Amino acid sequence: MAAFDxxxxxxxxLGVLVLAAIALGLAVGMxxxxxxxxxxxxxxxHQTMRTYYGRAALHH
Structure with a gap:
């Protein structure tokens, strides 16, 4: 039986956290x-953000 290291x-x-941080950074940047x-x-x-993106979300 192998010993647990x-x-x-x-x-x-640490690798998982680094990859998650990179993915989060890319998502925020995009x-x-x-x-x-x-x-x-x-x-x-002359549209607000809510009106502009609300229409885009509802029409897809």
Whole structure:
């Protein structure tokens, strides 16, 4: 029977946390990009964020 090595568990958890942080950063970055790219269009239509994105969500 092999002995349990707790350092491997710590390395695994650290890797999972790093990947989760990267994924969160990418998701936030993509969200900011979408909001800022649509801002000019939304302002030209004189719409609030709720109206603009609410219509987009309901019509898909």
């Amino acid at each position: 707790s350092t491997l568990l710590g390395d695994y958890l 969200g900011v990009q979408v909001v800022t790219s649509h801002r000019r269009v939304r302002l030209a239509r």
